[in-house]
Amino acid sequence: MNxxxxxxRFEKAVDVLSKRWVALIVFVLMQGPRRFGEIEGCLSNLSGKVLSDRLKEMENEGIIQRTVxxxxxxxxxxxxxxxxxxxxxxxxxxxSWSSEWIELGVKQ
Incomplete structure (x- = not known):
């Protein structure tokens, strides 16, 4: 049996992207540069501490850039x-996949 x-590399990519909020932060930033408060405002239930931690992690991974x-x-x-x-x-x-296959309010 093989x-x-x-x-x-795939495993690391999935690990990075599967951290809570990372993909959603990327999705928000796809619209263009945002300030901390703007990102926080786009993502309800995200605490400032967690956002700060995720932004630092994403910057360390080279996914985002912080400009002062x-x-x-x-x-x-x-x-x-x-x-x-x-x-x-x-x-x-x-x-696209979620639009076709995910129904809100219904447990799968």
Missing amino acids: EFEMCP YPEMPVRIEYSLTAKGNALAPILGEIS
């Missing part, structure tokens, strides 16, 4: 990098 072995504008008060925006933008077709497919 033993199945998971590709380490030297204004008074300081303005900070988050945007997708090329690596983050490369997720757009994947999330678009998930959106």
Whole structure:
């Protein structure tokens, strides 16, 4: 019997994207750069602490970029990098799949 072995890169990608809120944050940032409060406002039930943690993790993974504008008060925006933008077709497919197969309010 052949033993199945998971590709380490695929496994890491799934690990990164399956963390709670990551895919939704990417989805929000697909519309363009956003400030922290704007991202938080788009995602109900997401605490500021968790958002902060996810943004740091995503920045460390190279998915998002944090830009600090030297204004008074300081303005900070988050945007997708090329690596983050490369997720757009994947999330678009998930959106299409969910429109066809997921019903709200009905347990599967």
